[in-house]
Amino acid sequence: DGGITQSPKYLFRKEGQNVTLSCEQNLNHDAMYWYRQDPGQGLRLIYYSQIVNDFQKGDIAEGYSVSREKKESFPLTVTSAQKNPTAFYLCASSVDRYYGYTFGSGTRLTVV
Amino acid sequence: EDQVTQSPEALRLQEGESSSLNCSYTVSGLRGLFWYRQDPGKGPEFLFTLYSAGEEKEKERLKATLTKKESFLHITAPKPEDSATYLCAVVYPTGTASKLTFGTGTRLQVTL
Numbered sequence: 001d002g003g004i005t006q007s008p009k010y011l012f013r014k015e016g017q018n019v020t021l022s023c024e025q026n027l028n029h030d031a032m033y034w035y036r037q038d039p040g041q042g043l044r045l046i047y048y049s050q051i052v053n054d055f056q057k058g059d060i061a062e063g064y065s066v067s068r069e070k071k072e073s074f075p076l077t078v079t080s081a082q083k084n085p086t087a088f089y090l091c092a093s094s095v096d097r098y099y100g101y102t103f104g105s106g107t108r109l110t111v112v
Numbered sequence: 113e114d115q116v117t118q119s120p121e122a123l124r125l126q127e128g129e130s131s132s133l134n135c136s137y138t139v140s141g142l143r144g145l146f147w148y149r150q151d152p153g154k155g156p157e158f159l160f161t162l163y164s165a166g167e168e169k170e171k172e173r174l175k176a177t178l179t180k181k182e183s184f185l186h187i188t189a190p191k192p193e194d195s196a197t198y199l200c201a202v203v204y205p206t207g208t209a210s211k212l213t214f215g216t217g218t219r220l221q222v223t224l
Contacts, residue, residue, distance in 0.1 A: 004155075042116070042214035043156075043199070090155050098203045098212045099144065103155030 002027045006091050006104035013078070013085065013111050021076045021107045023091035031097055032074040036060060037088040037106075046089075049074055050097060078109060086111050115139050116202050118215035125222050128189045133218045135200035136182040143210060144203040145183050147176050149196045150217070156199055159185075190222045 004025045013019045025032065031050045035043040045058030049068040063082025068074055074093075078085045091104040119134045135145070144163055148156035160169040162178040169176045173194065175186040185198055201214040 006155075040216060042216045043201075044214075045212075092155070098210060099161065101146075101148075101156075101158060103148075103157070105155050106153065108153070 004091055004093055004102055004104035006089075006107050008107060009105065011107055011109045013109060015111055016080045018077055018079045019109065021078070021089055021091075021109070023074045023076065023104060024072055025074075025091075025093045025102075025104075026072060027093055027102060028071070029093035029095055029102070030071070031094045032068070033092045033094075033101070034058075034064070034066065034074070034076045035090045035092065037090060043090065046076065085109055115204070115213045116200060116215040118198075118200055118218050120218060121216070122219040123221070125187075125190055125220070127191055127222055127224050130186070130188045130190070132187070133185040133198055133220070134182060135185070135215055137202045137204075139202055139204035139213075141205045142202060143205065145178055146201045146203075147174075147183070147185055148199040148201070150199055151196050159198075187220070190220075192222050192224060195220055195222045 007022045033048040034046040037043050044060050046064050047055055047058055047066040049055035052068055052071050055066050055068050065077045089107045092101045094101045117136050146161050147159040150156040160176040165180045167178050173188050177184050197217040197219045199217045203210055203212050
């Protein structure tokens with residue numbers, strides 16, 4: 001079955017460490033996205049990519065980095081520069097830029 | 113200012129007690145409004161897309177409607193399995209581009 005796989009489901013990070021969240025899709029979608037979800041706030045866009053080897057900053061890109069070397073993969077690195085990284089991170093993909101999003105099951109990152 | 117506002121924040125219904133969730137928006141030139149369902153610890157699942165005022169979509173016990181200022185998600189005779197957070201999102205033009213903004217969601221609990 002086609003879908004989006006995020007791993008790991010839970011991730012713990014010590015302050016000062018970089019961590020990378022994995023996102024893989026087999027839907028043959030061109031566009032992929034990373035969102036952050038915090039209690040009481042709507043999903044906020046971190047980065048998006050509409051094509052391989054190209055990506056754009058979203059509304060809250062500071063302290064994050066991404067790569068898009070393959071159509072199927074869009075990993076997100078949370079760097080030590082991100083001051084408040086504890087959150088639920090969601091990856092999504094779609095055929096078109098805004099329509100028909102398919103979301104992964106999320107990664108909950110906790111800084112300890 | 114908030115572009116998308118969902119109300120109520122939380123709603124508790126008894127099984128069979130019909131109700132509606134609201135998503136109001138202040139954007140101009142709406143290009144699409146989406147409803148998603150999100151279960152705890154999981155990614156959102158797509159429900160409906162609405163494009164123009166007067167449009168309606170139905171799926172099982174759910175019916176989404178759209179006016180020029182808001183959308184309603186009507187839940188008829190809900191069951192406990194309908195318990196989830198319901199998110200709406202809007203796509204609207206910003207200059208030469210478009211933007212997708214999510215609301216903060218309505219947490220629905222349906223009890224026996």
